[in-house]
Structure formats: structure tokens, C-alpha cells
Amino acid sequence: MSTDAVAKRIQPVRPAPNVYDAEPIPEAARAEIDRLLASGDLFRYTAPEGAPVARLEAEFAEYMGVRYALAVSSCSAALFLALRALDLQPGAKVLVPAFTFAAVPSAVVHANCVPVLVEVGEDLRIDMADFRAKLADGAQAALISHMRGHTSDMDAIMAACDALGVPVIEDAAHSLGTRWDGRKIGTIGKIGCFSFQSYKLVNAGEGGMFITDDPEIAARAVIMSGAYEHNWKKHPGLQNSFHLWQNKLPLYNMRMQNLSAAVIRPQIPLIEDRVASGRANHDYVAARLGASPWMAVPPALAKEERAPDSLQFLLRGFDSDEEARAFQAAADRRGVSVQVFGLSRDNARAFWNWQFLGDLPELPKTRAMLMRAGDLRLPARLKRGDLDFIADALLAAAAEVKDG
Numbered sequence: 001m002s003t004d005a006v007a008k009r010i011q012p013v014r015p016a017p018n019v020y021d022a023e024p025i026p027e028a029a030r031a032e033i034d035r036l037l038a039s040g041d042l043f044r045y046t047a048p049e050g051a052p053v054a055r056l057e058a059e060f061a062e063y064m065g066v067r068y069a070l071a072v073s074s075c076s077a078a079l080f081l082a083l084r085a086l087d088l089q090p091g092a093k094v095l096v097p098a099f100t101f102a103a104v105p106s107a108v109v110h111a112n113c114v115p116v117l118v119e120v121g122e123d124l125r126i127d128m129a130d131f132r133a134k135l136a137d138g139a140q141a142a143l144i145s146h147m148r149g150h151t152s153d154m155d156a157i158m159a160a161c162d163a164l165g166v167p168v169i170e171d172a173a174h175s176l177g178t179r180w181d182g183r184k185i186g187t188i189g190k191i192g193c194f195s196f197q198s199y200k201l202v203n204a205g206e207g208g209m210f211i212t213d214d215p216e217i218a219a220r221a222v223i224m225s226g227a228y229e230h231n232w233k234k235h236p237g238l239q240n241s242f243h244l245w246q247n248k249l250p251l252y253n254m255r256m257q258n259l260s261a262a263v264i265r266p267q268i269p270l271i272e273d274r275v276a277s278g279r280a281n282h283d284y285v286a287a288r289l290g291a292s293p294w295m296a297v298p299p300a301l302a303k304e305e306r307a308p309d310s311l312q313f314l315l316r317g318f319d320s321d322e323e324a325r326a327f328q329a330a331a332d333r334r335g336v337s338v339q340v341f342g343l344s345r346d347n348a349r350a351f352w353n354w355q356f357l358g359d360l361p362e363l364p365k366t367r368a369m370l371m372r373a374g375d376l377r378l379p380a381r382l383k384r385g386d387l388d389f390i391a392d393a394l395l396a397a398a399a400e401v402k403d404g
């Protein structure tokens, strides 16, 4: 046996953890999916009552502690319906953090409104001075994207918006299970929107949820989501509001179908466990990276209880893009691929790539953050050995570039 082979037997190389796979679908979904396939009952409004989508809405509303939940085809659809349900006039200015996913300003454009991008600081949170200035400049709604699950100062945001009577929509696509001052994220603004796209805490491939306590907003959203004719009778409560809006609103057909609900429902009872494991995994890796002078993980705000399934960190003292790229390459060689938002071409989270908006503002704080913020998926199912593998790789990569 060659010395190489002996070394391999003594020290087996641990494979890099797979962080890309989505959450597996619970076995319990199968029987219901088989039943739906056998009956062909896939449309949410066919059954007189008890359709899987309607049950999911009731269960989600109960989990969130809100009066109304509407299941839709994606979080982007929920954001669009939220803007339409608020009856914003064409051309209305809507504040959006400049650190978000391209689909968020796109939903604003889709609703015929104008996104106003707000600076985000190196703590990955909304810059409140810029927010207040742009709010005072005639904004008619604020769409607060809790990007990568990072919660901005919701007390400050709500106080500023309430003072001017400006409604807040929460994009909680990536914040299911996060709390602010004990309250569930998505229930603080007038409307909360969630995603069940595969890379979120609950995986249905695609899907979204719209929640609110406001009966008029709920009724408008239900009709516009595609409850044509009298299908709204299959949504509990709200009957007077529905009569008011019947035939007065366009039907955008953004409904969820029963198969998606069958995939989502058995995952609802798993949310709290996934949140606890995700948070423990995140905090473990964050503490290990904190030992390096070259990386900083933004801490949670005092009132924030996070539910992370990914980790973001700032590269510190990396003066050039070349150095940051060398770090990425060094981590890659160790089996861990780190995205730096601003360094990859055509990144959908880098605001300068949102050319569909026309003239883009210069946002130096957000740009500086994006050029040095590393992004890493950290799904709840990872084990301690996986987490150490990732932390070891990042620490060694940073040391290789900065300490030589």
C-alpha cells in the first residue's frame, strides 16, 4: 500500500456538507397527495368545504395568531396583492430596502407603483436616517423586506410610519418563525407575506401566504387572488366585505393549488423545531467565526429572536475586491462555497443589477456592505461535524489570505 493510501485510511477526508438540498417533505404528505391524484381534486374551489388549501389557511392563521390568511402562488404574488389591496394609486412611492431580492422591487413595479430604495447598513438592517428622510418625501407605503431573516428596528419603523399614516407591508418570505419583542414577524405591519419556495424554511417548491387582521384588505386580496364569482363563500367570515367588492376588482389568478397545500401542511408542526435547530446552528458557527479578526457576524438586535437558515458575515480588513475573491477561492478549495453578494455577476440581490427600474440611485452604504458580505446556506438539518467543517474552512481561508 502506498503511503498516500495509508494516510487516506487513517484520516478519511470528510466530505463537504451539502447545504444546497432543500428540506425533505414529510412522509405524511404522501397519502394525501395520492388521494388528490386519484380523485383529480386539485383546484382549491372544487370541494364544497375542507379543501387542503382552505385547511392550510386556517392552520397558518392559527399558527401566526391572525384573523385572515390567504394562500397564493408565491411570496411575490402576495406582495403584489398586498400593494393592490392597499389601493395604492399608480405611481405611488413605495419604500423598499436596497438589500433585498430582485422580486421585491419587481412586485412594486408590477403593482404600477414606484420603488424607492432605502440604504441598508453593514449590520444588514435598514438605515433609519435614510428611511425617515425618504418616508417624509411622500412615500405612500413601506415594504419592509426582512432580507435573509434580518429584522430591522420594527419599533422605529412602525413609529415613523404610524406618525404619517403610511401602511407597512412585511416581506417575511425568509422570516417564518422570527420574533420581534415576542411578536411573530409578519404580524407587525398591516400585511405579512411569506414564501414556501424550496429555499425557505417550509418547502413546497413554490407557494406563498398573505396574512392580515384587516377584514377589508383580506376581502380585497381574496377576490383579486382569483376567487371569481362566489368562490369567496369558501373563505370564512368577511361575507359583508365580499359583497361590497364583488365585481369591483380585477381577478389576477394567483391561487395556490391543493397539491402545494398537501406538501406544506405536514411541515407546519415542524416549524418550531426547524427554527430551534437553525438558530443553534447559526449561533454556533457565528461564535466560531467571531474568533477571527477578519470576519464579523451581525448580532441580533435586542428585541429580535432569529430563525436563520443561512449565515451572513462581513469580511473585515479586506481592502480590495481581489482579496475578497481570494478568500472565496480559498474557502472553495476547502469545500465551502461562499457567495459575496456584490462580487458575483448578475447577482439578483445586488441593486445595481435591477436595471428594469431605470435610473438607479447611488447607495454607497448598501454597495459597500454588498461588496464584503458573505452568504452561506446553513440548513436546520446540519450536524455539529458539518458546522465545524464549515467554520474550519472559513477560518482557514481568511487566515490564508490575511495572515499569509
Ligand SMILES: *Cc1c(COP(=O)(O)O)cnc(C)c1O
Pocket: 073, 074, 075, 076, 077, 100, 101, 103, 104, 145, 146, 147, 148, 171, 172, 173, 174, 194, 195, 196, 197, 207, 208
Ligand atoms: C424568496 C424571497 C422572496 C420571493 O419569494 P417567492 O415565493 O419566490 O416569490 C421575496 N423576498 C425575500 C426576502 C425572499 O427571501
